[in-house]
Amino acid sequence: MIIPKEMIPEWLNLWFMTNIIKDLDLLTSILSVSIVSFLLIEYYVNKNPNKGIWILKLLAPGIAIHELSHAVMCILSGKKIKKIVLFDSQFGGGYVSTYHSAKKESPTVSFMITFAPLFSGSAIAYYLTRYFIETSLNFYSSVLVVVLIFIFVTASGPSWVDIKGFISTLKNLDMVLRDTIMLLLAVFIYNEMGQFLSELLINMTYIHLIIILLIEFVLLGSLRIVKMLLEHLRKSISEERDFKSPEDFFIKNRNYKPELEHYRDDPMLLENEKPIKISPYGKDNYQDLFDEEL
Structure with a gap:
């Protein structure tokens, strides 16, 4: 209408x-x-x-x-x-x-x-x-x-x-030439389709435009959510493959110190010793163990 x-x-x-x-x-x-x-x-x-x-x-x-x-x-x-x-x-x-x-x-x-x-x-x-x-x-x-x-x-x-x-x-003469051609083409399209475009804009300025924008926002939001889920799934699979257990991390690293292994299981720690956090999610937790960055 x-x-x-x-x-x-x-x-x-x-x-x-x-x-x-x-x-x-x-x-x-x-x-x-x-x-x-x-x-x-x-x-x-x-x-x-x-x-x-x-x-x-x-x-x-x-x-x-x-x-x-x-x-x-x-x-x-x-x-x-x-x-x-x-x-x-x-x-x-x-x-x-x-x-x-x-x-x-x-x-x-x-x-x-x-x-x-x-x-x-x-x-x-x-x-x-x-x-x-x-x-x-x-x-x-x-x-x-x-x-x-x-x-x-x-x-x-x-x-x-x-x-x-x-x-x-x-x-930039090449850009000037390109933009001039585009301008002439735009004038031609406006002369040929001006009435149609005007009527289209009239309709879009009302509820049609609001609905279109809402649909666009929903689509963009859904796409972003799917992208985040896929990225999280990819990271989870990668981490599970690289570190199936805490022991795998220490065995693969050349600076592994067997004497620290008891920190994982022994609840009775020495008074001045801190437990070592074993986590596959970042290198910050391992800096107390190794001299080099991972």
């Missing part, structure tokens, strides 16, 4: 860009102001770190969304994240640290990671702006919304570090 677009909540229209395309001038203005203002503020903060840190503290909610957008796109693109700092009050910023890969980075992936905050922050600012225009607010609410719009517009722009990182990937 296809759900009519009239039944889709207004906030979900972001999926299909209907409202954004209708207000393209507003979106373009937000994007332009966002990029310029963020670069100007970053330049000012670098020149005046003591004064500029207070501006960054004001932008803390927007900076947190900025870094979170980077992190989400890193996860979706398969980059391994080392550390995430949404906002550090000491130096007034945040960052996402990732592990470097020996493989060449795709310009498309780099573009998505670099400009993810621009799209997320601008989307928030866009809907706040529409809410401010279409809703009758009192003075204090109006001031709060305007401040939030300023925060998200200003903090969503890409930094110089982000832009330089993206430009560096354009040096």
